[in-house]
Amino acid sequence: MNRQQIPVVVLAGFLGSGKTTLLNHLLHHSGGSRIGAIVNDFGSIEIDAMSVAGQLGDSTVSLGNGCLCCAVDASELDEYLERLARPSAGIDVIVIEASGLAEPQELVKMLLASENPHIVYGGLVEVVDAAEFDATRERHPEVDRHLGIADLVVVNKADRVPGDERERVLGVVRGLAGRAAVVAASYGRVDVELFFDRAPVGERVGQLSFDDLREDDHDGHDAQGHDDHGEHDGHLHSAYESLAFTSDVPMGPRPLMALLDSRPEGLYRIKGYVDFGTADPRNRYEVHAVGRFLRFYPQPWQPGEPRLTQLVLIGSGVDVPALEKELEACREYAPQAADERSMWGVLRYVQEPEEEQEAAEDPTAV
Numbered sequence: 001m002n003r004q005q006i007p008v009v010v011l012a013g014f015l016g017s018g019k020t021t022l023l024n025h026l027l028h029h030s031g032g033s034r035i036g037a038i039v040n041d042f043g044s045i046e047i048d049a050m051s052v053a054g055q056l057g058d059s060t061v062s063l064g065n066g067c068l069c070c071a072v073d074a075s076e077l078d079e080y081l082e083r084l085a086r087p088s089a090g091i092d093v094i095v096i097e098a099s100g101l102a103e104p105q106e107l108v109k110m111l112l113a114s115e116n117p118h119i120v121y122g123g124l125v126e127v128v129d130a131a132e133f134d135a136t137r138e139r140h141p142e143v144d145r146h147l148g149i150a151d152l153v154v155v156n157k158a159d160r161v162p163g164d165e166r167e168r169v170l171g172v173v174r175g176l177a178g179r180a181a182v183v184a185a186s187y188g189r190v191d192v193e194l195f196f197d198r199a200p201v202g203e204r205v206g207q208l209s210f211d212d213l214r215e216d217d218h219d220g221h222d223a224q225g226h227d228d229h230g231e232h233d234g235h236l237h238s239a240y241e242s243l244a245f246t247s248d249v250p251m252g253p254r255p256l257m258a259l260l261d262s263r264p265e266g267l268y269r270i271k272g273y274v275d276f277g278t279a280d281p282r283n284r285y286e287v288h289a290v291g292r293f294l295r296f297y298p299q300p301w302q303p304g305e306p307r308l309t310q311l312v313l314i315g316s317g318v319d320v321p322a323l324e325k326e327l328e329a330c331r332e333y334a335p336q337a338a339d340e341r342s343m344w345g346v347l348r349y350v351q352e353p354e355e356e357q358e359a360a361e362d363p364t365a366v
Ligand SMILES: Nc1nc2c(ncn2[C@@H]2O[C@H](COP(=O)(O)OP(=O)(O)OP(=O)(O)O)[C@@H](O)[C@H]2O)c(=O)[nH]1
Pocket: 013, 014, 015, 016, 017, 018, 019, 020, 021, 022, 048, 099, 100, 101, 156, 157, 158, 159, 160, 185, 186, 187, 188, 269, 271, 288, 290, 295
């Protein structure tokens, strides 16, 4: 193999399965290897890019708003690959984190079609949420097809399911994944070597059915700049809408929790950062909802950091204008005098750091 060629690994998986968590794990455990990352967010606020930015400086680039699989042409992707693959960047491997609604075969196809001599397709890694696996397959049978073209499947969130259930899910995934390696993980903690030293790439690509990669060809709409991707029939994201919400007025913890606690079933994914203003002036609250799972992660505001709430909400069959109005109604223009009880509803969803650490380190959980 040409040693100059940098492998480009596609990291895919349904909404909230743990792609960004896994990417951060790789970045923290890359040893002497330098990783370049391309992050493709579905919503127009680049939450994923923000949560990996800072770790990589100029070796992270963000392809925001819209699924990469529906880019009109691959030129923007090529441009980023070109930038990261330049010898002066000193990068050893490039990871593309696809949006949770992207069609992986479209991305693989783009990489195979790339004329950049410095890169080589490095395989498809699919992340699966063990706790949501059955429900996701039920709604989206096409997920089976995604697993069928993967080179490595990470069955993540092993800590969230009991041992026998984990074995059952692993068995089903192995059946669907063909010859791909299948590993269980918690918080994306996979062996980094396994991730980068994927099976001989040329051989694997040769086994991908070209028809498989070609099917779903579309007429080239530009998804960039639109939050509504309804025109890409057959693609996972065709049934999803997203809302990007930004506010420089703090959010009232009580109304926001009332909204989140009664969120409709279809509102599958929420991510971003919340400013609760005087209710907790020291911390911003990173928030993640995946299905019925909801978690807040308080983090101190950095000096000079603009106090903003930035949320991306992704769902199917959601009344987006109504949701936006409800969020707007949570803004707190005239904060009450400090009332620590107002945060109780939020704190129910804050996990003790030790608890999370234990779950991640528990050898029986992986
Ligand atoms: N319990 C548990 N939670 C996890 C694990 N991995 C990720 N999470 C949590 O799941 C939520 C979503 O994780 P992300 O890494 O943002 O998922 P993602 O696939 O990048 O999400 P999208 O980009 O929106 O598709 C976050 O709250 C994570 O902390 C895990 O192994 N166990």
